[in-house]
Amino acid sequence: MKSLKLLTLVMGLSSIGIAQAGESAVKWQDFDNYRDVSAANQSPTSFEKQITINFEKHFAKLAEKLPSGYKLNVEVADLDLAGAIEFSGAKKIRVIQPFHYPQIKLSYTVTNPQGEVVNHATEVLLKDRGYLDKIKRSTSRSFYYEKRLVTDWFHSKVLSNIS
Secondary structure, X not given: OHHHHHHHHHHHHHHHHHXXXXXXXXXXXXXXXXXXXXXXXXXXXXXXXXXXXXXXXXXXXXXXXXXXXXXXXXXXXXXXXXXXXXEEOOEEEEEOOOOOOOEEEEEEEXXXXXXXXXXXXXXXXXXXXXXXXXXXXXXXXXXHXXXXXXXXXXXXXXXXXXX
């Protein structure tokens, strides 16, 4: 019985955190028109699904930092992943080099609980030419450099402009 009460308390407290968070929605354009979303070792369809899942989760995590009722709407117009696909023997691999830096072109709006736009921009080009010069805090995260680029943008241009 004690465990059930503790579980109920924990679930109640965790739902409070969720209720106070903002939301996000991500719209993707045609992957065939993106600059570089090539898969090294999987089918293009499954790699595109991996990209959308990873980035949508990342945008959702960032949007949790917005005030309750706020919504971040993002449209990804272009994506150029860090590195480039090269052949290593008979296998394709993504090689990370300084001159193949990550770039993302997007448009976004942030709306308040009343649906009013409180922040927006069109054709924002995010890029990090010095992406390899920064300390990498993780070696296993998918799309690490691109997610760091999005996180930096979110904190400097989105979160900082919400009053």
